[in-house]
Amino acid sequence: MNALYEIGKLLAHCTFDGIYPGDVAGVENVPRRGPFILACNHSSFFDPPAVGRIVPREIAYFARKTLFKPGLIDRVLTRVNAIPVDRDGESDIQAIKKVLHALKLGQGVLFFPEGTRSPDGSLQDPKQGLGMIACRAGVPVVPARVFGTYEAFGRDRKTPAAGGAISVAFAPALRTEAIDPGPGVRNRYEVASRRIMDAIAAIPPPYDPGI
Helix, strand or coil, rough: CCHHHHHHHHHHCCCCCCCHCCECHHHHHCCCCCCCCEEECCCCHHHHHHHHCCCCCCCCEEEEHCCCCCHHHHHHHHHHCCCEECHHHCCCHHHHHHHHHHHHCCEEEEEEEEEECCCCCCCCCCCHHHHHHHHHHCCCCCEEEEECCCHHHHCCCCCCCCCCCCCCEEECCCCCHHHHHCCCCCCCHHHHHHHHHHHCCCCCCCCCCCC
């Protein structure tokens, strides 16, 4: 693990464990080695660090291409495994090539199937980009769900909440045959993305809300 990534992970732990302490479940479902896709819901800018800090290995992330300014910011984003992507990520050929290359090298990549942050915290329809990459790469897909980030720093908030609970749960990995309906299906990638999103939706909170 490179030093800058370690520092970022430590800062994320301090922030979320200190200000938004929550529960974690299913981290044993994350592969310790080899390529995999981590597919998670998306409600907040907090989602990447909230989820990434728990994963026991380095993973790659998407970041808007406009953030990659020449100089220090570009170097920092590159060092923490950020992959530049256009707003309409599923049509960004260069980003898709970089993701497939990262997976070929045995890395893990965090995806948000919805493409952008949910406007109200509820799960949105997935884009077909993840389905396409999952079918082409043929690697395990680990569904994950983060709870509480919308309440902490959703799209309607100007500043983060002063407290609350952010919890993360990981489901068992999905094999390619459980995702891919086959090349003969006309809307193959849409079906694959929907199957992944349905697996995310089925993940319960890692705590009993009645307690």
